[in-house]
Amino acid sequence: MTGQRNPKTRKWKITYRIIAGVVLLCIVIRLLLPTIVLKYANRTLASLDGYYGQVADIDIALYRGAYQLNGFYLNKVDSASGDQTRFFAVKEIDLSVEWRSLFRGSIVGELMFDSPELIFTKEKAEIDAVAKDTNDFRQLLKDFMPLRVNRFEVQNGSIHYTDSTTSPLVDISLKQAYILAENLKNTNREDEKLPSTIHAQAHAYGGTLSLDMRMDALAEKATFDLTAEIKGASLPELNDFFIAYGRFDISKGTFGLYSEFAADGGRYKGYVKPIVKDLEVVGLEDRDDSFFQQAKEAIVGFVGKILENPKENQVATRVPIEGSFGETDVLVWEAVWQILKNAFIKALMPSVDNAININSPKEVDGRKGIFND
Secondary structure, three states: OOOOOOHHHHHHHHHHHHHHHHHHHHHHHHHHHHHHHHHHHHHHHHOOOOEEEEEEEEEEEHHHOEEEEEEEEEEEEOOOOOOEEEEEEEEEEEEEEOHHHHOOOOOEEEEEEEEEEEEEEOOOEOHHHHHOOHHHHHHHHHHHOOOEEEEEEEEEEEEEEEEOOOOOOEEEEEEEEEEEEEOOOOOOOOOOOOOEEEEEEEEEOOEEEEEEEEEOOOOOOOOEEEEEEEEEEEOHHHHHHHHHHHOOOOOEEEEEEEEEEEEEOOEEEEEEEEEEEEEEOOOHHHOOOOHHHHHHHHHHHHHHHHOOEOOOOEEEOOEEEEEEOOOOEEOHHHHHHHHHHHHHOOOOOOOOOOOOOOOHHHHOOOOOOOOOO
């Protein structure tokens, strides 16, 4: 019969229309989704208790299950005055599915921060005060990344501690920081006691900082083995700090710090070993200082020389620390003994001692001020 449409042709046309409609709907959703997510993100950041933040733009990459937050910042808000203090800012945050774990049957995510800046400010955004808001930050992370984070990376980061109440202003910082944390959700190497790893490095006033840590990120009580060291930091570059808090400056010298800590079963054990080399407090730049300022710096320099090991030309000590979480025993008298022993008997080696491991916390006994080495 002429003029009658073929049922198969009609069926295919309906199918094409459905497919075209679905594709068009996906395109519309893809175009609108960044705006929807951006509004949600900014609404969430604006309502965070004690903080205020915003995101400049959001990009979504559906093909790899990722999205990027661009121009993100979070300020600390004073509850009384409403004034905002810079706390955290980052050029870009990339949140995505970790495909390697997905192929092993685990659905987890990874975070990458490009050029983040974390700023602690005295009396406005103190470290202790921010630490109390940990639960809020965890909830914020869940809102933005519903997947469990298994890999965390920071590129070109910086950490500051500032004090605007002093003269000169104090700004202590670590720059060009790189941090890589992997296996945070134990999707690999689950049979190991410390399956998660963190590596960090940064520039520190002409020197370098490095940190390596193995841990069990899922343990109920902190369980980790950590080694950290700062090498070759220039003390004159920290003169704003010394002038603000000690009213003296340093002409020459380098600073190093070496530390090991381990924690297991609610107990921890470790040490901090600071070392100052080639210290000179009084220099040619101090000749125009007042008599009392020159006298003060001469005394500081004299004390440094008394405590300096003449062979190694360094001042050093080793401060052992041990205890249970909730209480800390810094063995002050042993620290004093170490600094005197270093000055008059032998110099401490400028390196970690490799004396602490995950079994060390078991050596902590019940007596106060006992360090079982």
